Amino acid sequence: MKIYRSKIIEQNIDIYINLVITASLIFEEGLKSYIMENKESFANHLKDMDRIENDADKLRKGIEHRIYSKMLIPESRGDILGLLENLDNVINTSKQVIFSFDIENPAIPKALKPSIIELIEQNRKAGDSLANAVTYYFRNSELTTNETEKVFFYEHEADKLETGIKRKIFSDESLELSHKIHLRFFIEKIASFSDCCEDVAERILISTIKKEI
Amino acid sequence: MNASIVFLTSGLFLGWSLGANDAANIFGTAVGTKMIRFKTAAIISSIFVVIGAVVGGAGTSSTIGKLGEINQLPGAFVVALSAALAVFVMTKTGVPVSTSQAIIGGIVAWNFFAAKPTDGALVRKIVATWIICPLLAALFAIILYIIVKFLYKKLPTHIIMQDEIMRLLLIITGAFGAYSLGANNIGNVMGVFINSSPFEPKHIGFITISSEQILLFLGGIAIAIGIATYSKKVMLTVGNDIFKLSPATAFVTVTAQSLVLFIFSSEGLNNILTSLNLPNIPLVPVSSSQAIVGAVIGIGLVKGWRNLRFGILGKISIGWILTPIIAGLICYILLFVMQNLFLRQVF
Structure with a gap:
């Protein structure tokens, strides 16, 4: 039974x-649809993201309730619950970013599109590696550090891209200042996804060390 | 008979304090870290400590009986009481103290008082086990730690399943630990009363219960009452304040400690060694606290020297010398008082 x-x-x-x-993945595909001006696909990704965020919330609360009510893993319960809540931030951030695009409808200059797509891909890679790190944390913590290192790497790459794109935006004299500021806000929003992944990866690293017998 | 039972109270008190203190060595971390409920730990340890005392306690009790053939109940009462007092005094100084060492000091003092010879070879053997006990526990802990770490690497399991497995292992090793504690330490509690037992053998159907078994059973019950009534506080202190072990390292230390206690009390193992023409292991009560300290040091050695606090080793060595001396002095004085003030025959 146990x-x-x-x-x-x-x-x-x-x-x-x-x-x-x-x-x-929806974060990546949804934003790419927006940038490529595929409105139908973007709308579908919005709906999917909303459903996934809701499902994740319910599931997380259920897991937390079971772990507490059944007095499971008393030694690392706090770490695991903290980890789940931080993972929830990752999902929330991806939803917030994609919904911000829908609400504010920023105009993306054609010249910036390839760099922004690259930024989105680096962020998605950070998300993938984070998911692997979490899986290994629960099942085989020996392999966790390989994946957390990848998260740190992709986050760093995303940072470099973010800075490069912002430089391009503010050196483009054809753009209005208000447009520049609006674009900067969205570039920072996209990059916040990998920042969030980095925060969780750091938590995982510490929890993994604590778990060693 | 009733007056005789009053003289058993010092032994029963020793049993109670053993249960209150030493059960924490077995289930302290498991209860302190909330892996196992206190109620579960108390029930398991109470049952297995009584089984250990009755089934496996004869060997150590007879060794204690041989060292000093205390033939008068008042004498046995004083020896057990002085051991209890010595443990109380030493505990106040923070030394990981052993009832085993106190009781030996008391018995030797009785031998002096009664002008009976003390078997020097047996004393040397017993003292050697005090030194070997933490060393052997450290060795077992090192081996077990390496095995557990290897299994953790080779058999990756989900963290939730690991938790369930570890709970089960802590219960199994706790039951084994309680059995070994009962079998090994019952000698301290009832060993001195063996030669002056006030009980007659009892016949229940086809079964005959010897007077020695009645004594061991009573001692076991006293230990169990100690566990049920007072060990929770000690368990929480051990689990949260002193060692701060993870459930996996708790499993290693408790198993190492239990193996040591089992080895020094198992007549079956001794029979096997004899049949293989190997040297016998003396069946002597050893200190479960010192065994667990040895086991923790063993794990510290594998993890790296820097984690170790060598001061604790010095404290243990002081305990080896001071505990029997203090118990002996108290015993000699109390024997004098019992004989000359209360006019009771002590030998």
Whole structure:
């Protein structure tokens, strides 16, 4: 019975990690649709993102409730609950970014599109590596650090791209200052996704060290 | 008979304090870290400590009985009481103290008082086990730690499943630890009363319960009451303040400690060694606290020297010398008082 109880929580954690991966993919595909001006695809991704965020919220609360009510993993309970809440920030950030595009409808200059797409891809890669790091944290913590290192790497690459794009924006004399500021806001929004991934990766690293016997 | 039972109270008190203190060595981390509920730990340890005392306690009790053939109940009462007082005094100084060492000091003092010879070879053997006990626990802990770490690497399991497995292992090793504690330490509690037992053998159907088994059972019950009534506080202190072990390292230390206690109390193991023409292991009560300290030091050695606090080793060595001397002095004085003030025959 106890083994069955553990299996259900394990499965729910796996489903939750899959939702993080899906959110990261929708983040990428949704923003690419917006930049490529594919409105129908963007609208579909918006709906998907909303549903995934809701599902992830319910699932996380269920996992947290079970871990607390069944007195599971007392030693690392705090770390795991903290980790799940931080992962929720990753999903929330991806939703916020994609919804901001929908609400504010920023005009993306053609010349910036390739760099922004590259920035989006670097952020998605950080999300993928984070999902792997979380999976390894739960199943085989020996391999966790490889993936957290990848998260740090992609976040750093995203930072460099972010700075480069902002420089391009503010050196383009054809753009209005208000447009420049608006674009800068969105570039920072996109990059905040990998920042969020980095925060979670740092948590995972510390929790992994604490878990060593 | 009733007056005789009054003289057993010092032994029963020793049993109670053993249960209150030493059960924490077995289930302290598991309860302190909330891996196991206190109620579960108390029930398991109470049952297995009594089984250990009755089934496996004869060896150590007979060794204690051989060292000093205390033939009068008042004498046995004083020896057990002085051991309890010595443990109380030493505990106040913060030394990881052993009832085993106190009781030996008391018995030797009784031998002096009664002008009976003390078996020097047996004393040397017993003292050697005090030194070997933490060393052996450290060795077992090192081996077990390496095995557990290897299994963690080779058999990656989900963190939630790991938690369930670890709870089960802590319960199993706790039961084994309680059995070993009962089998090994019952000698301290009831060993001195073996030669002056006030009980007659009892016949229940086809089963005959010897007077020695009745004593061991009573001692086991006293330990169990100590666990049920007073060990929770000690468990929470051990689990949260002193060692701060993870559940996996707690499993290693408790198993190492239990193996040491088991080795020094198992007549079965000794029979096997004899049949293989190997040297016997003396069946002597050893200190579970010093065994667990040895095990923690063993893990510290594998993890790196820097984690170790060598001061604790010095404290243990002081305990080896001071505890029996203090117990012996108290015992000699109390024997004099019992004989000359209360006019009771102590030998």
